[in-house]
Every structure is written in structure tokens, then in C-alpha cells.
Amino acid sequence: MELFEHLSLGFGVAFTPINLLYCLLGCVLGTLIGVLPGIGPAATIAMLLPATYALPPVSALIMLAGIYYGSQYGGSTTAILVNLPGESSSVVTCIDGYQMARKGRAGPALAAAGLGSFFAGSVGTLILAAFAPPLTELAFKFGPAEYFALMTLGLIGAVVLASGSLLKAVGMIVLGLLLGLVGTDVNSGVARYSFDIPELTDGIGFVAIAMGVFGYGEIISNLAQPEHEREVFVAKVSGLFPTKQDFKDMTPAVLRGTMLGSALGILPGGGALLSSFAAYALEKKLKMRPGEVAFGEGNIRGVAGPEAANNAGAQTSFIPLLTLGIPGNVVMALMVGAMTIHNIQPGPQVMTANPELFWGLIASMWIGNAMLVILNLPLIGMWIKLLTVPYRYLFPAIVLFCAIGVYSTNNNTWDIWIVGVFGVIGYIFAKLGVEPAPLLLGLILGPMMEENLRRALLLSRGDWSVFVTRPISAGILAAAVLMLVIVLLPSVKNKREEAFVED
Amino acid sequence: MKIKSQKDFFSGLMFMGVGVAFAWGATNYNIGTGARMGPGYFPLYLGILMTILGALITFNSMVIETMDGDKIGKWAWRPLFFVILANVVFGVLLAGLPTFGIPAMGLIVAIYALTFIASMAEAAWKFKPTLVLATALAAGSYLAFVLALKLQFPVWPEFITG
Numbered sequence: 001m002e003l004f005e006h007l008s009l010g011f012g013v014a015f016t017p018i019n020l021l022y023c024l025l026g027c028v029l030g031t032l033i034g035v036l037p038g039i040g041p042a043a044t045i046a047m048l049l050p051a052t053y054a055l056p057p058v059s060a061l062i063m064l065a066g067i068y069y070g071s072q073y074g075g076s077t078t079a080i081l082v083n084l085p086g087e088s089s090s091v092v093t094c095i096d097g098y099q100m101a102r103k104g105r106a107g108p109a110l111a112a113a114g115l116g117s118f119f120a121g122s123v124g125t126l127i128l129a130a131f132a133p134p135l136t137e138l139a140f141k142f143g144p145a146e147y148f149a150l151m152t153l154g155l156i157g158a159v160v161l162a163s164g165s166l167l168k169a170v171g172m173i174v175l176g177l178l179l180g181l182v183g184t185d186v187n188s189g190v191a192r193y194s195f196d197i198p199e200l201t202d203g204i205g206f207v208a209i210a211m212g213v214f215g216y217g218e219i220i221s222n223l224a225q226p227e228h229e230r231e232v233f234v235a236k237v238s239g240l241f242p243t244k245q246d247f248k249d250m251t252p253a254v255l256r257g258t259m260l261g262s263a264l265g266i267l268p269g270g271g272a273l274l275s276s277f278a279a280y281a282l283e284k285k286l287k288m289r290p291g292e293v294a295f296g297e298g299n300i301r302g303v304a305g306p307e308a309a310n311n312a313g314a315q316t317s318f319i320p321l322l323t324l325g326i327p328g329n330v331v332m333a334l335m336v337g338a339m340t341i342h343n344i345q346p347g348p349q350v351m352t353a354n355p356e357l358f359w360g361l362i363a364s365m366w367i368g369n370a371m372l373v374i375l376n377l378p379l380i381g382m383w384i385k386l387l388t389v390p391y392r393y394l395f396p397a398i399v400l401f402c403a404i405g406v407y408s409t410n411n412n413t414w415d416i417w418i419v420g421v422f423g424v425i426g427y428i429f430a431k432l433g434v435e436p437a438p439l440l441l442g443l444i445l446g447p448m449m450e451e452n453l454r455r456a457l458l459l460s461r462g463d464w465s466v467f468v469t470r471p472i473s474a475g476i477l478a479a480a481v482l483m484l485v486i487v488l489l490p491s492v493k494n495k496r497e498e499a500f501v502e503d
Numbered sequence: 504m505k506i507k508s509q510k511d512f513f514s515g516l517m518f519m520g521v522g523v524a525f526a527w528g529a530t531n532y533n534i535g536t537g538a539r540m541g542p543g544y545f546p547l548y549l550g551i552l553m554t555i556l557g558a559l560i561t562f563n564s565m566v567i568e569t570m571d572g573d574k575i576g577k578w579a580w581r582p583l584f585f586v587i588l589a590n591v592v593f594g595v596l597l598a599g600l601p602t603f604g605i606p607a608m609g610l611i612v613a614i615y616a617l618t619f620i621a622s623m624a625e626a627a628w629k630f631k632p633t634l635v636l637a638t639a640l641a642a643g644s645y646l647a648f649v650l651a652l653k654l655q656f657p658v659w660p661e662f663i664t665g
Contacts, residue, residue: 054652165511167560171518174553178525178546185542190532192542193525220586223624224579392628393636396621399586400614400640403593408654416594420587427583431575432514450545462538 007129010359014367019059023364026063027371030070034090035078035383036394041071042437043218045334046210047401049341050409057342058357062364064338068331069121069314069365072272073372076113076307077383081106089272089310092280096295096302103298108242112250112300113307114377120258120308121369124315127262128322129362132351135323139348142324144455145466149476151449154326156480157267158441160487168434176442177449179204186447187454199414206337206443208406208418213436214330215402216419217426219395242300249292250304253283257305261312266319267328275313276306315365322358323348326445330437333444508573511564518557526550585624593617598657606661610649614641 013019033044045064052060075090080097093113100109142150159169182193183203194200242250260282261275283305284295293299318335320328325347327333339346344354351358376383406415429436460466468474506512526547535541564573596616599607618637622628648654657664 051648051652051654054654165560167556167563168511168514171514171553171556171560174549174556175518175521178521178549178553181546181549187540188533188542190542192532192546193528216586216590220579220582220624223582223586224577392622392625393632395586395624396589396618396633396636397640399589399621400593400617400644403590403617404610404644404648404654404656407594407597408648408656411655413594413598413600416590416597420590420594423587423590424583427579428517431510431578432517433510433573434514453545454540457537457540460538462536464537 002133003130006133006355006359007363009355010129010361010363011367013058013356013360014062014363018056019062019360019364020367022055022059022063023066023368024371026066027070027368027375029063030067030072031074031077031372031375031383033067034071034074034076036389040214040218041068042210042330042334042440043214043398043402044071045331045338046207046214047398047405049207049334049338050405052338053341053408057339057344057354058360060342061335061338061357061361062368064335065318065361065365066368069311069368070372072307072311072314073114073117073376074383076117076303077110077376077380080109080113080303081380089276089314090307092276092306093303095280096297096299099296099298100300100303105298108246108300109298109303110380111242111377112246112254112304114373116250116254116257116304116308117311118369118373119254120261120312121315121372122366123258124262124265124312125362125366125369127316128319128365129359131266131319132323132358132362135319136348136351139324142348142472143470144452144459145470145473146476148449148452148456149467149473149480150324150326151445151452153476153480153483154320154328155438155441155445156483158329158438160483165433166487169438172429172434172436172438173442176439176444177446178442179209179439180443180446181450186451199412205406205409205415205418206440207409208415209422209443210334210337210440211402211406212419212422213426213429213439215398216423217430217436219398220423220427221430222391223395246300249289250300253301253305254308256282257308258312261309262316264309265313265316265328272310272314272317276310279305279309311369318361318365321346322350322361325350327441330440333440336444506565506572507567508564508569509575510573511560513575515557515559515561515564518560519554520557522550522553522555522557524550526554581626582624585620589617589620589624592620599661607657608661609659609664610644610656611641611658612660614644 014023029044029048030041033041044067048064048067052063055063072089076093076097079090079093080101083094083098097109097113100106155173159166159173180203182200184191184194184201191201257279260279264275264278265272280302283299283301288294295302317328317332320326321332321335325336325345327336336346339350344350344357402419403416406419407413409415426436456466457464466473467477527550529543529547529550532543532546533541534543534547537544593613593616595605596608596613597610599605615637618640619633622633622636645658649656649658
């Protein structure tokens, strides 16, 4: 079995002491920021990108990946215990999880979330390992026209599946694409939009923009809100283990959540957030067992399903990144940044050129998931203590880490000024109600899209029909159009708005 | 015409402004044709696309009813000012500004300055806890970034290290 060969190669890489250490570090950091509201995986990964310079590429990616899926675990802990979603993907976990905790069933709720997440994470990792090679093979058949079509699909998917206004999200993508073009054009050598500033001829640093918008922008909007009362849970967490009936209820929910999350994670724009919302909606639609607790009053299925789904989604959202080199969500866009820092060109060649990196990363995800169960269940008390750290001590530290991190990317104060500028812009975005996430996707894809469009049209001598006459490209574009049409249908449009109301 | 969604109205204007700026900037470069694209081709059409999107958003904001007018609300000047100022001062102190003759003061001084200025973003800030926090951050950063990760920083003021 080829799969086992690959996995054993991966585990060989992942089980070295240094990689285990960075995996653990990533998971701990992920849990930490997952527990803390007000700082998400995107900002954290952006902050730590420069610090991974000194590490070997495998260890760096293992740690950054750990932060992403680790934050999914941490987010659920606070959602259940204090009704505070530490992470946006655990918003739905609050609904039933917190009710269970109030009824003295915090233990089973946490166990359902932890075990469900572990199971889903393992399945997601296996799916990743199984689907990556065939997809990679397909990707090698892609020419510039296909890549351009695929990026279009990715961007449209990101808009369609994201929350909020469609038009504004498209606008942010275009803005990201444009910002990505600042700097020297690779074909003509012309410095575009650089206003004769030498630093701008290298383009605007991706890390600086991510930190400014997601780090500073969020801090400023957080500080603008009056400190809301936190209902701190005082009752002890006793009796971690779910009853037999709990297991009976949660097992099918975990299975459904895993399937749904794995499927949605692969989609461009998908990932943890969308998966958890969809899974909760699904569980709510299913028939209740007689005598079962209603949803919204502490149903264990309402915890197990979404938690399994968000973890599976977090895992499988690595598939488009690792096989095609196309990021499906912001965190994946940051992973592209991490790979380029280490001189790895994301795309199908990663698997063949760096097999130990590819499989090592996948294997580490499984190990990381196992670590997280151990970290989370017995150590819950410790994580909860973290919530008593007031934001006023937290945010200066975040500002500092952003500033230090961005300075060390190029050892140049120029990037510090850029972070400041984008901090202001990020706050303006927040005030205007535009989501910054699509901007980052556009920023990463901008130069790639231009290059592939240019090549495709050069090969076809300026004939735009090349995108519809090549079968794979036509298929991908048809899918993109279909997605747009579906989402613009009035009935679906209303449903979509409904689905994100709880956001 | 009445603005029915303030947020959308101004985000539409923002998109239009930036779109026009990029498209206009693109005309300074060689546009070329589809088969032989110049550096101005892609940004020109993206700029035009963004201007159209912005116009649509603004148009919708004056036509589609919203519940509460979607007000932008008050600007949080205090956190905005202090967070950004902390960042800028950090940069200036860390490496100095040779063009203006400001010497580098190094990482430690910069961390203290950043922590204090950033903390002032909250009206209820107090001197003592901020000093403790700054000291902890300075010590932690020195250990983590300078000793452990060996990142290159000017650590101490220029006039001490020479």
C-alpha cells in the first residue's frame, strides 16, 4: 500500500524530537489563543511567521499548522465553560455547550467536544493523505488557463461561502489583487505603484499587511467596545466522562459532523467556520429521540457535531493548499507566506520535491490531534485560569509581538511603518463592515493570477476563448459560475443570510 | 436621495476611489494587448472592475432599506491614536531615523515606550502594573528573541554600545 509507505515516511519525520517539540509548541500556542478571545489564528500565525525563519521548514510548518487546529480545540473550551467563543468557529458550540455546563454537565460536553474533535481530526488527516496524491497528479496536467480558472473558482468560492455582503467581499478580493501587484513587474521590470520609494519596488510585505489588518485593526476595534461582563463559570468540572446514553447520542453526530466538515473543508472558502455552522444546522434538522434534550437547552449532539465538523474542516482545508498551491482561507494564505519564506513554492511539486515535508506535515497533524486531547481534557482548569488575564495586559503584548515580528522579517523599520498604516486601514475596514479575509486571499493570488492569465493569453495569441475550449478549465469555470448563480437565487440568498445570522 | 446604509455608502465610495486611482495609475504604464500584456493591463481592468463594484455598492446603499441605517458609529480615536503611535515610536526608538539624526535606542528602551504608549489606549491605565508588564515583556523578549532565536536587533542604545 502506497498510502502506508507515505505515512510511515511522514511519521518518521514527525517523530523526531525536534518536530515533536514544535508540534507540541504549536498545539499549546493554538490552544492558548483559542481560549483567549480577541486574538485568532490568523493574527498569531502572522506574528510568528518571522520567528520561524531560523527553523527548518518542516518544523516551521508543523508548528504553524498546529496553531490552526489547536485553536479549534481551545475555542470550544471557552465556548462551553464561559459562553465565550474563543474562536469564530466555536460560536455555535456556545449554544448547547454552555447550557450543558450550566446544568452541571460541563464534563461530558468537554469530553464530547474533545473526543469528537480528535476523531474528526484523525479522519480529516487520513482523507488528506489519501486524496492528496491523485489530486496532485491531476494538478500536473494543469496549464496556465486551468490555474487561472482554478484561482477564479477559489476566489469566488471564498466570497460565496463567507458571511456578509457579496459585493463588498468581491471588492475586497479585487483590492487584494491590486495591492498584490504593487512592486516590480516580473515580465517588464517596471516598478508599479512604487512612487519612487525603493522599499515599495519589492512589493508590500504580506506579513505586514496581515499583521496590520488582523493584529492592530482588531485590537483597536476590540478596545473601542466597552468591556462586557464576562460570566465566569464557577462550578467545578466534575465527572468528565459522558454516560452511555451520551455516547449513543454523540457518536452518530460526530460521524455526520466529520463527513460534512471534511467535504466543506476542501471547498475553496471553506474550513472550520463554515463547517461548524453547517453541522449545527444539520443536527437541528434531524429527528429527535424521544425524551432527548431540546436544542438550545444543552443537547450533546449540538456540541459533538459542530466540534467534529470544525476540526475535520480545519484538517481538509490543507488539501487545496498542499496539492494545488491555492489557499482556501486566510490561514492557508498565511501558510503560503510561510512556505515562500522558506523558499518552497507551494503547488503540486511540493509532494514530489519535498516528500518528507509533505508527509511529515500530514503525520504531525495526527500526532498534534492526539496531543491536543491530552492537553485539553486533564488541563482544562489551567486554560480557564487564562481567562482571568485582563485584555489590558494582553493587547500591549500583541502590539509588541507584531512590531518585533515585522521588523525581523527584513531587519528594516520600513515594515513597521507599513504595519501602522495597515492598522489604520484595518480599523477603517472594521468600521465600514467589510471583511478583511478576502483581501488577504487576493493579495496572495494577485501576482499568480496575473502571471497565469498572461501566459494563457500569450499561448492562445490573445484569444480569450482558451478558458472555455480547454475541458478542465471550462469545467472549473462552469463550477464557479454555478456557485455564483446558486448563491444569487432568491431562495438560497435568504437561507444564506439566515445561516449567518447567528454569527 | 437618502443614504440607507451609511457603512455601504462609504465603503462603496472607498472602492470607487481606490479603483479609479489604480486604473488611472495603470495608464502610466504600457497597457499592451491581451496577447502581449504590458504591466498596465491587469491593474487597469481590475481598477475598472473595482470602480464598478464600488458604484454598485453605493447605489445599493441608497436604494435598499436597512433596519437602522447601518450607521458607522463613533470612531475610537483614543485606541487608534495610541496603538499606532506606540508602533511608530517603537520603530523610531528601535533603529533610529538617520535621515532626521535620531539615534537608535535599541530594543529594551523601545519595548518600555511601546508598552506605556499602547497601555494609554485604555483610559483606565495605571502606571505600576504597566511598568511591571513592560519589564516582563522586555525580559521575555530579550530571552526569546535575542538569546533563543538569535534575531538581529540593536538591543542597547547606540551611545552605550558605540
